[in-house]
Amino acid sequence: MVTTSQTETTNTGMKGAQPVILVQEVHKYYELGETRVHALRGVSIEIARGEFVAIMGASGGGKSTFMNILGCLDKPSAGRYLLEGIEVSSLSIKELATIRNHKLGFVFQGFNLLSRTTALENVELPTLYARISKAEGEKRSREALALVGLADRISHFPSQLSGGQQQRVAIARALVNRPSILLADEPTGNLDSRTSVEIMDIFQKLNDDGLTVVLVTHEPDIAQYAKRGIQFRDGKIRRDERTENQPRASEVIKHLPSLED
Amino acid sequence: MDLLAIIRIATRTLARNKMRSVLTMMGIIIGVAAVIAMLGVGQGARQTMQEQIQAMGSNLLFVGAGTVTRSGMHMGWGSTKTLIYDDMLAIMRECPAAQSVAPGSSSSGQVVFGNDNWATRLNGTEPQYFDIRSWPFQEGSSFTQNDVEMSANVAVIGETVRKNLFGTTDPVGQTLRINNLPFRVTGVLTPKGTSAAMGDDQDDIILIPLTTLQKKITGQPWLRWIMVSAVSRQASYAAQQQIAGLLRDRHRIRTGDDDDFFVRNLADMADVADQAGQVMTLLLASIASVSLIVGGIGIMNIMLVSVTERTREIGLRMAVGATEGDVQQQFLIEAVVLSLMGGTAGILFGLSASYVITKTLSWPVLVSPVVILIAVVFSMAVGVFFGFYPARKAAQLDPIEALRYE
Ligand SMILES: Nc1ncnc2c1ncn2[C@@H]1O[C@H](COP(=O)(O)OP(=O)(O)OP(=O)(O)O)[C@@H](O)[C@H]1O
Numbered sequence: 001m002v003t004t005s006q007t008e009t010t011n012t013g014m015k016g017a018q019p020v021i022l023v024q025e026v027h028k029y030y031e032l033g034e035t036r037v038h039a040l041r042g043v044s045i046e047i048a049r050g051e052f053v054a055i056m057g058a059s060g061g062g063k064s065t066f067m068n069i070l071g072c073l074d075k076p077s078a079g080r081y082l083l084e085g086i087e088v089s090s091l092s093i094k095e096l097a098t099i100r101n102h103k104l105g106f107v108f109q110g111f112n113l114l115s116r117t118t119a120l121e122n123v124e125l126p127t128l129y130a131r132i133s134k135a136e137g138e139k140r141s142r143e144a145l146a147l148v149g150l151a152d153r154i155s156h157f158p159s160q161l162s163g164g165q166q167q168r169v170a171i172a173r174a175l176v177n178r179p180s181i182l183l184a185d186e187p188t189g190n191l192d193s194r195t196s197v198e199i200m201d202i203f204q205k206l207n208d209d210g211l212t213v214v215l216v217t218h219e220p221d222i223a224q225y226a227k228r229g230i231q232f233r234d235g236k237i238r239r240d241e242r243t244e245n246q247p248r249a250s251e252v253i254k255h256l257p258s259l260e261d
Numbered sequence: 262m263d264l265l266a267i268i269r270i271a272t273r274t275l276a277r278n279k280m281r282s283v284l285t286m287m288g289i290i291i292g293v294a295a296v297i298a299m300l301g302v303g304q305g306a307r308q309t310m311q312e313q314i315q316a317m318g319s320n321l322l323f324v325g326a327g328t329v330t331r332s333g334m335h336m337g338w339g340s341t342k343t344l345i346y347d348d349m350l351a352i353m354r355e356c357p358a359a360q361s362v363a364p365g366s367s368s369s370g371q372v373v374f375g376n377d378n379w380a381t382r383l384n385g386t387e388p389q390y391f392d393i394r395s396w397p398f399q400e401g402s403s404f405t406q407n408d409v410e411m412s413a414n415v416a417v418i419g420e421t422v423r424k425n426l427f428g429t430t431d432p433v434g435q436t437l438r439i440n441n442l443p444f445r446v447t448g449v450l451t452p453k454g455t456s457a458a459m460g461d462d463q464d465d466i467i468l469i470p471l472t473t474l475q476k477k478i479t480g481q482p483w484l485r486w487i488m489v490s491a492v493s494r495q496a497s498y499a500a501q502q503q504i505a506g507l508l509r510d511r512h513r514i515r516t517g518d519d520d521d522f523f524v525r526n527l528a529d530m531a532d533v534a535d536q537a538g539q540v541m542t543l544l545l546a547s548i549a550s551v552s553l554i555v556g557g558i559g560i561m562n563i564m565l566v567s568v569t570e571r572t573r574e575i576g577l578r579m580a581v582g583a584t585e586g587d588v589q590q591q592f593l594i595e596a597v598v599l600s601l602m603g604g605t606a607g608i609l610f611g612l613s614a615s616y617v618i619t620k621t622l623s624w625p626v627l628v629s630p631v632v633i634l635i636a637v638v639f640s641m642a643v644g645v646f647f648g649f650y651p652a653r654k655a656a657q658l659d660p661i662e663a664l665r666y667e
């Protein structure tokens with residue numbers, strides 16, 4: 001298995017380095033009785049280590065489908081997907097589980113928290129399946145919750161948390177096993193703009209530390225914080241460009257009216 | 262993921278649906294409790310039976326008047342009139358393996374003392390009977406050989422008869438009426454308890470001189486049985502052979518014809534009774550274990566429901582790195598925790614039940630640790646067996662499908 005750590009990462013789009021994510025001509029069909037839904041129609045993309053990519057596009061454009069494939073949750077119907085140079089389709093179910101556990105952090109569209117489990121336990125979930133001690137798992141979970149600003153909500157149940165807080169628990173869970181790639185499907189959907197910017201601040205800081213981030217969003221305001229924007233439409237990539245002079249979320253927050261106003 | 266963590270998660274999950282978990286365990290609880298109780302009572306019964314047979318003296322032989330077939334009809338035990346007092350004398354005289362003998366006949370009697378009356382077994386015999394059966398007296402003593410010769414109206418009573426007729430009065434020297442004849446009580450036998458082999462109360466008995474019974478009560482001069490004690494335990498088989506040969510001779514039974522008597526060796530009886538007890542115990546236990554299987558099916562059913570209900574949870578666990586093995590283990594352990602908790606509760610219930618049953622029958626409580634171990638292993642096996650399919654089903658879910666499940 002190829003091991004990586006965040007310290008050995010390089011900067012955006014460095015030429016010559018092996019891409020973390022390499023997708024070639026990926027198709028995805030869903031068979032629904034007689035009809036066949038063609039969700040992805042030949043997507044090719046290359047993402048290098050340390051990139052911060054925002055995927056945009058209309059609803060139903062295939063963004064979630066694509067993210068699920070990147071997250072090794074789903075398999076393409078056709079085409080290749082190489083994760084850190086490894087052909088994903090050649091991996092066993094068990095190896096896929098290990099990759100999801102160690103390398104990838106996934107933030108689901110809709111939070112997907114376990115409802116009768118506290119914030120801390122939700123975050124701990126991936127550590128249970130990693131080869132680390134219970135104590136170490138708990139320590140990392142507390143750190144992850146602190147990172148997303150929820151240190152004081154550790155023993156709250158999801159139903160006792162606001163939407164934004166639940167989303168942050170989901171982000172902490174995605175980060176707890178210190179993945180090298182963070183995949184976030186609409187992490188700011190349903191959130192007010194201030195909370196959204198706060199989350200983008202978290203992502204920018206993580207990206208500064210070398211984490212590769214791929215996020216899906218509907219809002220161009222959010223996409224501008226990424227270093228690269230990709231537009232999906234009807235299962236294809238329509239546009240793929242670098243964002244110039246992306247703003248720092250931490251700066252923007254200072255100028256936003258605080259919620260108490 | 263370490264076992265302890267999985268067990269903790271499993272207990273917590275089960276605790277969330279307390280009512281459901283308890284109801285699911287019910288089948289296992291009842292099954293294990295029933296098996297434990299049946300085995301406990303059965304073991305207790307066998308043990309008691311063995312002790313009783315041992316107490317009778319292992320070198321004891323019982324010669325009974327046999328059944329006779331008259332024009333194709335089987336008459337009951339003791340229906341033959343061929344076993345007589347002279348047979349007894351002949352056994353004493355001619356069988357070297359026989360040490361002592363006591364003749365006997367049986368009837369039943371209505372016994373009255375004061376205002377109380379009691380129906381009981383009435384046996385006529387001779388004083389050496391009490392030695393042969395090694396049955397001591399708690400009060401008074403046996404009637405004498407002289408009483409036998411005189412056909413005296415004297416009686417020895419068992420504990421049950423004493424309790425029911427005399428209460429706190431000392432019976433020795435009192436006169437009671439048996440079938441309207443007055444009898445003086447000479448002694449009270451020590452209690453022997455319920456016979457585990459036959460299930461009857463051995464202390465519900467009155468013994469009087471054989472001649473008295475024959476002349477004054479039954480009017481029948483023949484014997485129903487002869488008790489023989491062999492010189493040793495090993496000799497009891499030889500004694501059996503010798504007595505059978507002698508009686509066939511004396512009764513002029515031709516080769517090929519059926520005996521009109523039977524000779525039982527207590528050692529044989531012990532074996533037969535033990536086997537019967539064992540078969541009975543196993544039968545009861547296997548009937549009880551059917552409920553274990555029903556309990557297992559209950560677990561399987563609830564686990565299947567649980568897998569369906571928690572499809573999204575399973576999907577999520579897989580999405581964050583749980584392998585098929587992790588998921589399978591989690592559900593399997595949940596099933597095993599369920600069945601083990603049921604099994605433990607069942608053991609406790611079963612122990613109390615067998616304690617109560619054996620106490621009321623005044624048998625020893627006998628639940629061996631092996632039985633408990635077997636119950637634990639068995640309920641665990643039920644959990645594994647019936648939890649396997651649901652766990653397999655959970656493990657084979659596709660993460661993305663499971664996450665989409667509504
Ligand atoms: N499991 C499925 N079975 C059948 N069709 C599906 C399935 N999942 C997605 N689709 C279809 O594939 C297409 C792409 O869906 P996808 O969820 O990827 O869109 P999206 O870009 O994420 O949309 P949104 O922005 O609303 O989340 C849609 O037309 C959808 O109906």
Ligand SMILES: [Mg+2]
Nearest residue numbers: 063064065109
């Ligand atoms: Mg989507």
